[in-house]
Amino acid sequence: SYVLTQPPSVSVAPGQTARITCGGNNIGSKSVHWYQQKPGQAPVLVVYDDDDRPSGIPERISGSNSGNTATLTISRVEVGDEADYYCEIWDNYSDVVVFGGGTKLTVL
Amino acid sequence: EVQLVESGGGLVKPGGSLRLSCAASGFTFNNAWMSWVRQAPGKGLEWVGRLKTYSDGGTADYAAPVKGRFGISRDDSRNMLYLQMNSLKSEDSAVYFCVTDEASSGSFAFDIWGQGTMVTVSS
Numbered sequence: 001s002y003v004l005t006q007p008p009s010v011s012v013a014p015g016q017t018a019r020i021t022c023g024g025n026n027i028g029s030k031s032v033h034w035y036q037q038k039p040g041q042a043p044v045l046v047v048y049d050d051d052d053r054p055s056g057i058p059e060r061i062s063g064s065n066s067g068n069t070a071t072l073t074i075s076r077v078e079v080g081d082e083a084d085y086y087c088e089i090w091d092n093y094s095d096v097v098v099f100g101g102g103t104k105l106t107v108l
Numbered sequence: 109e110v111q112l113v114e115s116g117g118g119l120v121k122p123g124g125s126l127r128l129s130c131a132a133s134g135f136t137f138n139n140a141w142m143s144w145v146r147q148a149p150g151k152g153l154e155w156v157g158r159l160k161t162y163s164d165g166g167t168a169d170y171a172a173p174v175k176g177r178f179g180i181s182r183d184d185s186r187n188m189l190y191l192q193m194n195s196l197k198s199e200d201s202a203v204y205f206c207v208t209d210e211a212s213s214g215s216f217a218f219d220i221w222g223q224g225t226m227v228t229v230s231s
Contacts, residue, residue, distance in 0.1 A: 031215070031216075033216065033217045033218070035153070035218075037153075042221040042222065042223055043153065043205075043218075043221055044221075045217055045218060045219045048215070048217035048219070049215070054211070054219055084152075086152065086153050088155075089216075090215075090216040096155065096169065096171060096172075097143065097145075097155035097158070097216050098155070099145075099153040099154065100152075101152050102152040102153070
């Protein structure tokens with residue numbers, strides 16, 4: 001089965017740029033979606049189809065996808081960005097949805 | 109307002125059964141592929157399964173850990189989605205979210221989430 005690998009944690013100072021990676025075999029050929037989840041809340045879609053943002057998501061949040069790595073980039077990080085972030089794809093070979101293990105973003 | 113509201117969670121013994129419900133509103137439910145996603149306490153997100161629209165065949169697909177034990181169904185006349193869970197195990201304990209990719213049906217970019225309902229499997 002397809003596996004998505006994320007670092008367990010990423011730390012960044014306010015105002016800096018956070019990059020959260022999502023590794024998978026030839027993930028660049030798939031559409032990657034990203035979710036933000038704050039404690040006690042349901043996840044929120046922040047990036048879909050690699051690099052598109054739903055309405056209401058700030059331009060500071062962006063995505064990219066190439067080769068074996070997809071990346072969620074959060075520029076000018078704010079304290080309010082502290083959350084767990086998950087990548088997700090649909091594996092067309094097995095027709096199942098796969099989530100990465102999640103990355104906890106800490107704003108120092 | 110687009111909304112998904114789950115209900116039916118609770119405490120159940122190992123080997124028991126439970127049916128979760130999800131009430132949808134604010135969008136055209138019969139055009140939506142619906143999924144269930146779960147999250148065990150302190151753990152990550154796990155996709156449980158998906159049900160297509162009747163116009164797309166009405167078929168369901170499931171994650172390996174629940175295949176053969178869980179069943180997803182829908183009642184388009186009532187805008188309701190269901191998750192029938194049988195032969196429950198302790199590892200099924202989780203918050204269960206009803207989700208859909210309302211903006212782009214079939215894309216699996218889940219833009220609508222319910223608040224979740226907690227299922228605890230314990231003796």
